[in-house]
Amino acid sequence: MNPIRICIVEDENPAARRIERLLADAPYPTEVILHVSSVAEGIKLLYKRKDIDLILMDIRLGDGISLEILEHMNLDIPIIFTTAYDEYTLKAFKHQSIDYLLKPVDADELYAAIKKYINIYKTQDTAKLLTEKTFTYKERFLVKSGKQLRVIHKEEIAYFYSEEGYTHMVCDQTKKYVLDDTLDSIIKLLDPKEFFRMNRSMIVSHRCIDKIETYFNSRYTLKITPAFHDQVIVSREKVKDFKEWLEG
Numbered sequence: 001m002n003p004i005r006i007c008i009v010e011d012e013n014p015a016a017r018r019i020e021r022l023l024a025d026a027p028y029p030t031e032v033i034l035h036v037s038s039v040a041e042g043i044k045l046l047y048k049r050k051d052i053d054l055i056l057m058d059i060r061l062g063d064g065i066s067l068e069i070l071e072h073m074n075l076d077i078p079i080i081f082t083t084a085y086d087e088y089t090l091k092a093f094k095h096q097s098i099d100y101l102l103k104p105v106d107a108d109e110l111y112a113a114i115k116k117y118i119n120i121y122k123t124q125d126t127a128k129l130l131t132e133k134t135f136t137y138k139e140r141f142l143v144k145s146g147k148q149l150r151v152i153h154k155e156e157i158a159y160f161y162s163e164e165g166y167t168h169m170v171c172d173q174t175k176k177y178v179l180d181d182t183l184d185s186i187i188k189l190l191d192p193k194e195f196f197r198m199n200r201s202m203i204v205s206h207r208c209i210d211k212i213e214t215y216f217n218s219r220y221t222l223k224i225t226p227a228f229h230d231q232v233i234v235s236r237e238k239v240k241d242f243k244e245w246l247e248g
Helices: 013-024 039-046 067-072 107-121 124-131 183-187 236-247
Strands: 004-009 030-036 054-058 079-083 097-102 140-145 148-153 157-163 166-171 176-179 195-199 202-205 209-215 219-224 232-234
Touching (some): 013 030, 013 107, 030 039, 039 067, 079 107, 097 107, 183 195, 183 202, 195 232, 195 236, 232 236
Parallel strands (some): 004 030, 054 079, 079 097
Antiparallel strands (some): 157 166, 157 202, 166 176, 195 202, 219 232
16 A cells, blocks of 8 residues: 655645654554745645645745745645644635644644645545554653663553653653653553553553552552552443453
8 A cells, every 4th residue: 555645745844754653643544745934845846846745835934924825836746734824824724725724733633634635635435544544552662861862662661640740651660751742642652461551641651550549439549660649540430341351
């Protein structure tokens, strides 16, 4: 199955790299084949390219508005607009716009927009094959430790939790790392046989659970290793799924 060939139009390198990471984890096959960082570059390069399936386009670039690229040439390539501003919505949808995503781009919204592209521009058979693409759960996480980068294997991970707007990953040796992703996006990358979303703020692995105790209002409380600084509670609506998860 051929991947969706994507061009990213974005003048901020951190934002472009974030989109590339999200695309790498997308539940559909994608390939970034071109990165454009200015209006002038877009006019020069996009005119020659006939192999692009989809464009992810920021609207405000360093040398102008990316809509100038579209107005300068007759592009018939579908576009997902990404921007920190919403005043260009109507102008954007005059072009072949699939969706209009506000920054920072949310993973689920991006994947939904790509699915919308598939449903509109791919045949039903192709869309089915893309949707049923075999998904490989994440085996490793790349994290920052001081001035270095370190690869953390899933077997080292005890649990994830969110607190005060940050997502943390805690490993068996009590090492803790801050991640860029949310728990909502992380849980989709993990093997559900090994990890469980027990409440809105925590994901645990089988390996970290030492003891399970009943708690009021038909909930459970857990003792985990490494120890957590607060009570670890399985929310009431998750109890049934939690017991089924433990039974395998």
